Amino acid sequence: MINIGCHLSSSGGFLAMGKHATELGADTFAFFTRNPRGGSAKEIDPEDAKALVEYMEKEHFGKLVAHAPYTMNVCAAKPDIKEFSRNMLKEDILRMEYVPGNYYNFHPGSHVGQGAEEAIPMIADALNDAMFEEQKTIVLLETMAGKGSEVGRNFEELKAIIDRVELKDKIGVCFDTCHTWDGGYDVVGNIDAVLDEFDKVIGLDKLYALHLNDSKNPMDSHKDRHEKIGEGLLGEEGIRNVITHPLLQGKPFILETPNEDDGYKAEIALIRSWMV
Ligand code: FE
Ligand code: FE
Ligand code: ZN
Secondary structure (H helix, E strand, O other), X not given: OOEEEEEOOOOOOHHHHHHHHHHOOOOOOEOEOOOOXXXXXXXXXXXXXXXXXXXXXHOOOOOOEEEOOOOOXXXXXXXXXXXXXXXXXXXXXXXXXXXXXXXXXXXXXXOOOOOHHHHHHHHHHHHHHHOOOOOOOEEEEEOOOOOOOEEOOOHHHHHHHHHHOOOHHHEEEEEEHHHHHHOOOOOOOOHHHHHHHHHHHOOHHHEEEEEEOEEOOOOXXXXXXXXXXXXXXXXXXXXXXXXXXXXXXXXXXXXXXOOOHHHHHHHHXXXXXXXX
16 A cells, blocks of 8 residues: 655645645645745744644544755755755754654755766755754655756765765655656666666665656656656556555655646546555
């Protein structure tokens, strides 16, 4: 069994997201920790956060996979963007303690011409500055499609970041099926080999969550255009092989497909029908 959910709007607060997830047939979900394209964060209501934690327990939810804003780039070349991003990361990791024991996922960043070798130590440094011993959150680096100057385009780059992070038991990876496929890994033809490679390079114990997306583009295209489940180049077979894989059971799977509520509800039902 896996936990399955989708990305939800946080505009109604924490408990509202939990109830919304249930309405869609989900037992996990993702949300942006702050305005995804800006960066401003709403004040957290501790009572509302607590109500969600209790609700999730009662409804047997899996781990949540919060998502950092897209504007966050801790390896930016411009000092002001870098500083702003480092502060967001730090603040977000603190804010996650209101819903303790969940996951916080972020895009490692874009090196914007500086090169991945320059960016990797910057990303690790930002993490070491932001993470703290007592935190209950696991921070996840997302596998990227390698669009533009994205860092995390292959397992080796993620491993190089993880190697430099001090709190090893609080860092992991979120495996995005569209990105990994677009990044050149044959998720459709040989998921066993892809996971084997992941295990050799990073270690499967570091794989905490998945983003479940189909892709509009062929393998190795480095495009990052998500497609609805079963309608892209991963197709039903590719997605089925992922969700039923023995090594991936028990993990939260988050849909980031181009859908509204009705579409998500249908996709969640479809995925569940493939699980049995
Ligand atoms: Fe993402
Ligand atoms: Fe993703
Ligand atoms: Zn994407």
